[in-house]
Amino acid sequence: MSFEPKILTFLCNWCAYAGADLAGISRFQYQPNTRVIRVMCSGRIDPVFIPRAFLAGFDGVMILGCHPGDCHYLSGNIQAERKINLLKKLLTDEGVGSERLLLDWVSAGEAQRFALLVNQFTEQIRACGPLPQAKDFEERLRAVAASLEGEKIRWMAGKGPELLEKENVYGERVDPEKINAVMESTVREELAKNRILILLETTPLTAKEISMKLELPLKQTLSYTVSLVGEGRIGFDPSEETHYPRYVRSA
């Protein structure tokens, strides 16, 4: 049986959804692999929805909103783009890749463009093949989802860009490089920590084993386990006394 991609599509009420309706009115034909969820604005898309959609079994996710400048809510689409860009970064950093995710713009009048995007994306996902079923892949997705649920990244996503444009609380303009570096390290830390927590759900692991699974240098891995130990979220397996202690999840 040939592979039929399952694609989840978020459409904003005012542009993309109207464009999709117009495609219907206009009888533009497109592939039947997408399922649509209507939202009032693309800005409503919580980035955590996307890894959840993948975890639920979708092979691809498409988000279509108004063209820049056309947003019914002024800047919802721009904010959507910011969040989705961060999500793409997380997906890429975690080795999941972002080719199964598309954010694009369709106006209420662009029925043809809507059909085109659907067909193109469907082909793209068809080419990607089904979403990997490996446990490792699932764990990576869960780490992304968990990180996006955490407050630190959500705050960074919301505040970071503002800091790039405006003065901070001290009335200073922060060097964009510094902001990016802080965001970068926070994202990396959150992802790695969540991944470690997921890895330790089932079996106790040594630092070396964690670093191999995470494909991270041992030194870096240890810095994350130090943080997790400090937060009391993981501890050491007391059941054995070896040269290589294993980490376990805290109760």
Add this chain to the structure above:
Amino acid sequence: MNTVPDKPVGAVLVVGGGIGGMQASLDLAESGFYVYLVDSAPTIGGVMSQLDKTFPTNDCAMCIMSPKLVGTGSHRNIRLITNASVKEIVGPAGNFEARITRKARYIRPDKCTGCGECAKHCPVIAGDDYNVGMSRRSAVYLRYPQAIPKVFLIDREACIGCGLCERVCLANAVDYADQDTEETLSVGSVILAPGFEVFDARRRPEFGYGVYPNVLTSIEFERILSATGPHRSHLLRPSDGSIPERIAFIQCVGSRDTSCGNDYCSSICCMYATKEAIIAKEHVHFVKPTIFYMDIRAYGKGFDAYYERAKADYGVRFIKSMVSKVREDPRTDNLLITYLNEEGERLEEEFELVVLSVGVVPSTSVREMAKRLDVDVDRFGFCETDTFAPVATSREGIYVCGAFESPRDIPETVSQASGAVAAATGIIASARGTLALKKEYPPEDEVKPEEEPRIGVFVCHCGINIGGVINVPSVKEYAGTLPNVVHVDENLYTCSQDTQEKIKNAVKERGLNRVIVASCSPRTHEPMFRETIRDAGLNKFLFEMANIRDQCSWVHMRQKAEATEKAKKLVRMAVGNVRLNQALTETSVPVVQRGLVIGGGVAGMTAALQLAEQGFEVFLVEKESRLGGNLWNLHYTLDGKDIEAFLLDLIAKVSNNPLIRVLLNSLIVDFTGVRGNFTTGVMTAPAMYYQKIEHGITVMATGAEEEKPHEYGYGEDERVLTQLELEGRIAGADTGISGIKEVVMIQCVGSRNEQHPSCSRTCCATAIKNALKLKELNPAIRIHILYRDIRTYGLMEPYYARARKEGILFVRYEPAEGPEVTVNENKLSVSYDDKMLKERITITPDLLVLSSATVPRENKELANLLKVPRTAEGFFLEAHMKLRPVDFASDGIYLCGGAHAPKLISETISQAGAAVARACTILSKENLSVGGVVAVVTGEQCAACLTCVRVCPYDVPVINIRGEAEIDIIKCKGCGTCAAECPARAIDLMHFRGSQLEAKIGALISAQVS
């Protein structure tokens, strides 16, 4: 301010809030002076806060330090100025103006409750310098969990200014507009206690620090061993998180090292490395520690026993050798150490982890401060002091203590800190009490035991620290249903100023006679709430806390329902107890503001003189016919100072001081009383005149003396003599000395053996001092010093280097194959094993000088009279090896000088000052307030079975004339051991009465408060 220009200011500036600065501040504040404590760090605590354990008792550093932290932080006469530095000090001693610069903190100390919400949310990650960069923290942080002041701060370097902390702070403590501020303080004197930093191990690149991940510094290793360290006390090496088995310690990294300009000894590293090796072994049984050392300098009290225990009980391997190089095996990350052993063979050994015992150095910022303050430092950057004035800096009115004076350990820092207090207050003694704040309370409303309790319960949300887990309204509501509870309330922060007012108003308006606060820990907050209800006219003992944060909401975050249930039970327990709480009165006992000093040597004379400087009358009792003690046997110091001139001057000062009564030829024959009120009987020869002296404090300064050796032909051949005898002959310009060509000195005669396991501390320096003197008199003289370890600690090390340079031969011996001395046909010969040459060498010296042990003077009877303990070797035993080095366990009795342990003159002088400063915490008060939580005997129930007498750790209970146990409330410390053991249940501990503890237990179990 009520000071007039020609009168000194009654406030003292203390710079540095480590253990030395805290001790100084507490002593100052307790003896009637106002204290400004300035620390460059955001919190006080210093290096000691980073230590896991302390030698030689293996006490937990934080556990023994935190009472001092809390005490310093909450004392009304100590103002903490953290994150600040001293810019300059102008004016004359007694009337200084100190300009202080405080760096912006961005968190308001008056509002921050230390709840930590900000740090939990902060998205920025930065290196944590408390853990020496081995873990990470947020940009808004508290240096360590127990930090005082418990006020967060923003690391402006790391912060990106996102504004989240301000949003989550319910106490509105975040202030991004905070700025660096300057302020000028008027103080009479200054104590510098800025501490030290560790040597930068990168300056010894051959050890690979900073290059090989598994090469650590000792402070990093200390953090790894600590329960609050990066791995929560799990011993993991950095490269791969595995547990290292073979651990090497390399001593003297940055110490005793001319190549980096640090040719002094750092004094503490031998002991801390031994401690770290022991603790590592205690953590992981399979660890095999090895310590590479030059000399083991276990010169302090009890140190040699610790060192021997490390070898015998913990299997720590000690190798005498200087390591030349550390290499890494890149396949295993293990380290290869190349070294020469004592036989001169080059060896290589593999280790999983290497710890560099880095030395003590004065930091650059401290040197800069010294320069700004016009205080001289030596070529290393340590503060210049004089042997005979060991806490005075080059600038009048500015004093020093701790590792800035010279490398030293905790007890010596603590003792020197108190010594500095004596000096710093001596010059401004007339201003005592002029600036210290005294609290005035409203009259207390009487609450009779039979009066129906009217309880108010205040439940705290602590921001969301409690409220986020525990259902506070339901706890409050539940509290309202409990018997006798007439008022309940909930607050966002119960500790805030406005809530305190609310509590006071409720006490008045609702007629409350008992108050309960359900919030955080009584350990930190009970004193404050007690103060609040006292302000409202209630006795402070009519208060109780339920710890529903530290021991409930914080530890059951994910079990909200259970946490709420537990909180209710804790409140119920508090109610059950507080109903039985009684108002306890503390009685005021007048203090006899006069001191007694026992022993007229340098320690006793210094103590007497300094007590007199403080304005107190002193009795100085000496059993001999003249003052001076052992100092008569010493003539010059290692640095060439004239001891005799100093001694004569000191005796003159003591004899001429109108406040000092010297009693020569006198013995203590009886001793009674308690702190503030002692009575001592003194018998004076030859008439055997007996008199009773009343005094408030006692200083024990009975000294020590050189033991007459029992070995090596001493007493049989006149060419065999002790170091002191040699010194006497040199100083006496003995003509025979100049003809001497060959001298052998033997160290550790009578020390470090089975009968006398301790090191006598001063003999290495004395031997080198006398050897150098002999060389000076006759450069052609040949001198051999046969030693076990040369212990010229601290700034004495350069003299050892000089002695070697001048051709004095140092030969190490093992006690098992020690030197042999024979006299054959009038030929004195000494033979020993030479390890390098691998043969037995025989010398025939003209003189054999024995570095004989220092032993305490006869003190057994005195110890019995005063009921103070002694060590197995007969030295007096202090209350706590680490933090109470000059106190006895019984309050009001202090010790100093050789009576405590062998020590140098400078150390004796600063310790005598320490005893004075401690004594002034009692003498400066006209009255002592006693009582409160003390044991009380119901006489008619007492069977005089002596159980209480036996169990009391402080020997307080006595059987009185009525045949009943009697407990002096002045002496009782309130532990309650006697109450728990009394077979007749005749003793109860106030505030923790049996009925109260039983009510607590009952309230926890049953649904009803009965």
